[in-house]
Amino acid sequence: MLPADLSADVKTRLKSIKGQIEGIIKMLEEDKDPEKILVQFKAADKGLQKAHYLLLDEAYRKALARTIVNAVDACPGNCGNEDKIEYIRKQFPDLQLDEITQKLKDISEIEERLKQFNSPTDKG
Numbered sequence: 705m706l707p708a709d710l711s712a713d714v715k716t717r718l719k720s721i722k723g724q725i726e727g728i729i730k731m732l733e734e735d736k737d738p739e740k741i742l743v744q745f746k747a748a749d750k751g752l753q754k755a756h757y758l759l760l761d762e763a764y765r766k767a768l769a770r771t772i773v774n775a776v777d778a779c780p781g782n783c784g785n786e787d788k789i790e791y792i793r794k795q796f797p798d799l800q801l802d803e804i805t806q807k808l809k810d811i812s813e814i815e816e817r818l819k820q821f822n823s824p825t826d827k828g
Contacts, residue, residue, distance in 0.1 A: 706759075706762060707762070710758060710759075710762055713758065714755045714758055714759060717751055717752075717754060717755040717758075718755060720751055721748050721751045721752055721755070724744055724747055724748040724751065725748055727744055728741060728744045728745060728748065731744065757801065760801060761801050761804070764801065764804045764805060764808060765796075765799075765804060767808055768796065768799075768804055768807060768808045768811065769796065771808060771811045771812055771815055772789070772792060772793050772796065772811055774815055775789045775811055775814050775815045775818060776789060776793065778815065778818040778819070778821075778822055779818055780822075783817075783818055783821050783822075784817075784821070785814045785817065785818065788810070788814060789811070789814060792807050792810060792811050795807065
């Protein structure tokens with residue numbers, strides 16, 4: 705579930721893009737200057753990319769947050785990954801989207817190692 709403010713922001717952006725697309729269609733029908741049409745295409749594309757980015761950022765942040773919590777819960781304090789988990793946890797608020805995807809991979813690998821570490825078959 706998306707936060708209400710994010711959902712409202714994305715809807716507003718999409719409605720604006722819809723207006724731009726309708727404007728492009730009208731410009732094409734009226735045989736307007738191709739340079740003006742190109743400007744509208746660029747504006748619509750930029751708006752769509754921003755809306756897409758907002759959604760991705762939200763989804764990846766939630767996934768990373770859940771994975772960090774799982775890793776912290778699974779690490780009893782002597783799992784060998786404490787420093788890396790804490791480092792990612794502290795970086796979390798300031799990460800950019802491209803960094804989030806890498807940290808999600810990193811913490812997911814740690815989580816897999818922790819599953820093996822905490823497996824009852826490995827302790828006996």
